[in-house]
Amino acid sequence: GENVEQHPSTLSVQEGDSAVIKCTYSDSASNYFPWYKQELGKGPQLIIDIRSNVGEKKDQRIAVTLNKTAKHFSLHITETQPEDSAVYFCAASYLGGGADGLTFGKGTHLIIQP
């Protein structure tokens, strides 16, 4: 089955700086790579996703890049703000019809220092 590794487990950055979280996956058949943000006391919420036919996707201050050859993808957050503090999860899945459970990384606790 799929295996997703995520690094680092904790990341502390100064407010206004950039943050980068990296993930690798094992199954070359995976073609869908979402990122979820989990705030304290809440369930994870999708913030951005990318499919294997795209190398990069951007949405305001967040961007995701995908390197299919190396089987890794990254989340980039620029101009970090206090509300970016949360746990971030990467995931991988194969979208082939029917239900598709996501395989998640272990999470990164992002701390924005004022």
Added chain:
Amino acid sequence: DVKVTQSSRYLVKRTGEKVFLECVQDMDHENMFWYRQDPGLGLRLIYFSYDVKMKEKGDIPEGYSVSREKKERFSLILESASTNQTSMYLCASSFIGVVDEQFFGPGTRLTVL
């Protein structure tokens, strides 16, 4: 707004008890999922369902079963709770189709004593 609700935020049970965790979604999603979340382990898929009365095992199904009698409701059952099932349980739902965003409930923190 999509809403996924879970029957309890906190639950305390004793070893050996039968435990039911309920999840309801209001967006007519075909897919529903149960995950458990443990510190340092992330989210792990227990079971999922793509239709009423259909179920598929995830990565860690041992000790759990599920029931989906209605499209909007997906139940996770611990037949005989054990202390190693103390965890946060998250339910999610999604459409079948090109867009695969999963919508999560707030979670149930289960403690088995």
